[in-house]
Amino acid sequence: MEPAIYLDNNATTRVDPEVVAAMLPFFTEHFGNASSMHGFGTAAGAGLARARTQIQALLGAAHDHEVVFTSGGSESDTAAILSALAAYPERREIVTSAVEHPAVLSLCQYLAKQEGYRLHVIPVDERGRLDLEAYREALSERVAVVSIMWANNETGTLFPVEQLAEMAHALDIPFHTDAVQVVGKLPLKLADSAIDMLSLSGHKLHGPKGIGALYIKRGTRFRPLIRGGHQERGRRAGTENVPGIVGLGRAAELALAGLTDENTRVRALRDRLEQGLLARIDHCFVTGDVDNRLPNTANLAFEFIEGEAILLLLNREGVAASSGSACTSGSLEPSHVMRAMGIPYTAAHGATRFSLSRETTEAEIDRVVAVLPGIVERLRSLSPYWNAAEGTTKTFEPAYA
Amino acid sequence: MWNYSEKVKDHFFNPRNAGVLEQPDGVGEVGSIACGDALKLMIKVSPADSRILDARFQTFGCGSAIASSSALTEMIIGKTIDEALTVTNQDIAGYLGGLPPEKMHCSVMGAEALRAAIANYRGEALEAEDDEDGALVCKCFGITEGLLTRAIRTNALTTVETVTAYTKAGGSCATCRDKIEMVLGDVNADMVSEGLLDSARAFRYRGRGLAEAAPVTTPAPARPTAPARPAQVRPSHAAAAKPAAARPAGGALTLVRKIALIQEALEAVRPTFQRDGGDVELVDVDGDTVSVQLFGTCVDCSMSSFTLHMVQEKLSEALGRPVRVVPADDSLAA
Ligand SMILES: Cc1ncc(COP(=O)(O)O)c(C=O)c1O
Numbered sequence: 001m002e003p004a005i006y007l008d009n010n011a012t013t014r015v016d017p018e019v020v021a022a023m024l025p026f027f028t029e030h031f032g033n034a035s036s037m038h039g040f041g042t043a044a045g046a047g048l049a050r051a052r053t054q055i056q057a058l059l060g061a062a063h064d065h066e067v068v069f070t071s072g073g074s075e076s077d078t079a080a081i082l083s084a085l086a087a088y089p090e091r092r093e094i095v096t097s098a099v100e101h102p103a104v105l106s107l108c109q110y111l112a113k114q115e116g117y118r119l120h121v122i123p124v125d126e127r128g129r130l131d132l133e134a135y136r137e138a139l140s141e142r143v144a145v146v147s148i149m150w151a152n153n154e155t156g157t158l159f160p161v162e163q164l165a166e167m168a169h170a171l172d173i174p175f176h177t178d179a180v181q182v183v184g185k186l187p188l189k190l191a192d193s194a195i196d197m198l199s200l201s202g203h204k205l206h207g208p209k210g211i212g213a214l215y216i217k218r219g220t221r222f223r224p225l226i227r228g229g230h231q232e233r234g235r236r237a238g239t240e241n242v243p244g245i246v247g248l249g250r251a252a253e254l255a256l257a258g259l260t261d262e263n264t265r266v267r268a269l270r271d272r273l274e275q276g277l278l279a280r281i282d283h284c285f286v287t288g289d290v291d292n293r294l295p296n297t298a299n300l301a302f303e304f305i306e307g308e309a310i311l312l313l314l315n316r317e318g319v320a321a322s323s324g325s326a327c328t329s330g331s332l333e334p335s336h337v338m339r340a341m342g343i344p345y346t347a348a349h350g351a352t353r354f355s356l357s358r359e360t361t362e363a364e365i366d367r368v369v370a371v372l373p374g375i376v377e378r379l380r381s382l383s384p385y386w387n388a389a390e391g392t393t394k395t396f397e398p399a400y401a
Numbered sequence: 402m403w404n405y406s407e408k409v410k411d412h413f414f415n416p417r418n419a420g421v422l423e424q425p426d427g428v429g430e431v432g433s434i435a436c437g438d439a440l441k442l443m444i445k446v447s448p449a450d451s452r453i454l455d456a457r458f459q460t461f462g463c464g465s466a467i468a469s470s471s472a473l474t475e476m477i478i479g480k481t482i483d484e485a486l487t488v489t490n491q492d493i494a495g496y497l498g499g500l501p502p503e504k505m506h507c508s509v510m511g512a513e514a515l516r517a518a519i520a521n522y523r524g525e526a527l528e529a530e531d532d533e534d535g536a537l538v539c540k541c542f543g544i545t546e547g548l549l550t551r552a553i554r555t556n557a558l559t560t561v562e563t564v565t566a567y568t569k570a571g572g573s574c575a576t577c578r579d580k581i582e583m584v585l586g587d588v589n590a591d592m593v594s595e596g597l598l599d600s601a602r603a604f605r606y607r608g609r610g611l612a613e614a615a616p617v618t619t620p621a622p623a624r625p626t627a628p629a630r631p632a633q634v635r636p637s638h639a640a641a642a643k644p645a646a647a648r649p650a651g652g653a654l655t656l657v658r659k660i661a662l663i664q665e666a667l668e669a670v671r672p673t674f675q676r677d678g679g680d681v682e683l684v685d686v687d688g689d690t691v692s693v694q695l696f697g698t699c700v701d702c703s704m705s706s707f708t709l710h711m712v713q714e715k716l717s718e719a720l721g722r723p724v725r726v727v728p729a730d731d732s733l734a735a
Contacts, residue, residue, distance in 0.1 A: 304461065309413070312414075313414075333437075345435040382416065383460070384460065384461055
C-alpha cells in the first residue's frame, strides 16, 4: 500500500518534529516546577514565559498575560462560559449557535436544562451562515455571555465574530469565541477586536494533545474554573504542563511562519481537490459557505451513499478523512451541523470532510481525486436509491419509512 | 473507527449477491434514507419445493449494513422458505463473527427485510403487515411495536439503551422513551412467565428495573436461549393453497367439530415431537387462532418457530382453511 494520506487535520494534526524537539528537554533536564525558587524552576519558568509570548504573537494580542494555559479546547470553552455566568449572576440567558462544537453546545444545553438558563441557539442558513437578525434579537441586558465559534470544524465556514463581538459589546455582554479551528490557519489581531475571550487547542496546529489556552482580554471579569495554587496568576490552578506548553508555544511560532503557505498553497490544493471531485462525480456538492471559509477544509456531500462506507473504502486506499454521517459516530443521526444547514438526508449521510495541512502535497490530492470516483460509483451500485441506468434516483419506499 | 471482525470486512469489501434480481418472486424493503440505512432484498423461489434459488440485495448504509445484507443472502440461498424464516438477527450477527453493539440494528434490518420478502412472496399485503405489526413507537425511525417485540425477544434485551442499539428506536428525539419502556416491560414480563428470562434481569416499567441498576448495559452479542417466534406464525401461502383434504361437506364447522379435527391432527404430529423428547398439547381455540403448548426440547430449541409453522400447516390442512397457531401465552396476551 502507498504511504497513508492524512486528510483529517481538523480532527487532529501530526505533532511537528520541531515541536517534539523543543519539548524533550522539559521532560528531563528542565523538569522543575516553575514555582520553585531554584535553578530547575527558573528554567521551567523561562519556557512558560517564552511560550506565552509565542501565543501572544500568533493571536496578535496586546499583552502576553492575556494568555492562560489550559488542558485544551474543551476546558477553555468551559472556563470561559462558566466564568461569565459566575461574573454576571443576575443575567440568566446565554446566546450560542446551532453548529457549535459539543464542547460548547452540550455545556449550554446542560446549563439550560439543569440550571434553568434561557438558551438562544442562533440558526444558520443552508450555506451555514449565521442568521444575523436572530442574533440581534437575542441580545439583551439579560444575556450573561455570547459563545459563538469562529470557524466551523465540519465545513470550515467562518462566522463574522469580530462584528458579532461589537454587537454584544454595545449591550455590555461578554463575548467568547471557540477559535480552535482558526488559530494557526488565519492571521489574527485580537488587540484590535472586541472579542473578550477566545479558545485554542494545541493539537489542531501540530502541537501536542491535552494542551490549549484561553485568551482573556485585559479587563475582562474572570472567575476561575479550577481554584488552588496561584499558577496562571490565579486564573487556572495546577502545576503547569511545562513540556506541553513549550510545545504549544513552538507550534504557534511555526504556524505563524506558515500562515502564508496555508492561505496560498494549501488553499489551492483544497480547491484542486474540490474541483477535481466535482468534475468527476455527479450528484455531489460542497457544503458550507464556499466563499468564506478556512483555507484547508473541504466538505463534500455525496448523495445516496453513506459516509462510513466511503471512509472504509478510502481507508483501504490509504486515505484518512472523516464524515458527518451517523454511523461513524455511533450516534444514529447525521451531524447536527448538517442538520442545522438543512442538508437533505439523502446527502447528509454521505457528507465527507477532507481537511488539509501544511504537510499535504499535490501528489496526495491527485491520488484522492483518482480513487474517490470509483469508490462512490461502487457504493452507488449497491444503493437501492441509485439507478445506474438513468444516473439518478428511483422510487424506493420501504415498508417502514 | 469501528472494530469490525474480519468476516464483516470481507463481506463489506467483497459483497456477495449485490445488485438487482430480475423478476423476483418476493421483495422486502426496510429502512429509509432518513434513517441512514435501507435494504431491499429480492428472492427467487422454486415453486416445486419452496426453496430459495437466488437472493440479491441493494443496500444504502454503513459497512456493517452492507456486510449484514451480503451475509443474509449467503445464508438463505438454498434454504426453503420455512427454513429461512428461522434465521434471526442473532444468526446474521453470529455468521459475521459478531457486530459491535451499536451496529446490531444492521442485523435486525436484515432479519426484517427477510421477513418482509417472504411475506411479499406469500402474497400478504404489506399494509396488513403493518397493521399487524402494531402501533408505531418511534416516529423518527419508523419502528413499530412488532419489530421492537421481535428484537427484544430474539436478543433477550432488557434495557432501553440496548433496544436503541438494536433497533434505533429512541435514537433521535427520544420522546418515545416511555413507550419503549412500556413495550420492553411487557415483553420482558412475558418472557419471564415463559421461562425465557431470569426475572432479576427483566426490565420493569413500573419502578426502577433491576436490570437498569445493573452496571452492564451492553450484552455480549452471544446467542441467547430465547428463540425467535412470532414472525413465523402466519397463515402460510402454501397451507392456504393446499387442497382441502378434510374439508367437511356443508360449509362452516361447529366448534366441537373443529376442536375434534384439531385434536385429531395434533395426535398425528405428536409422535414426531415425542421422538425428539418433546410434546405438543392443545390449549385453546379462538376463531382461527389455535394456541398450543410446546414441551421439552421443542421450547428451547431455535426450531420452535419452525415447529409451530409445521403444526400450523397440518392444522390448516385438516380444517381446510388457514389458521394461526400461536404458543399458549401469546393468545392470552392478545
Ligand atoms: C471547534 C472545536 N472546539 C473545541 C474542540 C475541542 O478541543 P479539545 O480536543 O482540545 O478539547 C475541537 C476539537 O475537537 C473543535 O474542533
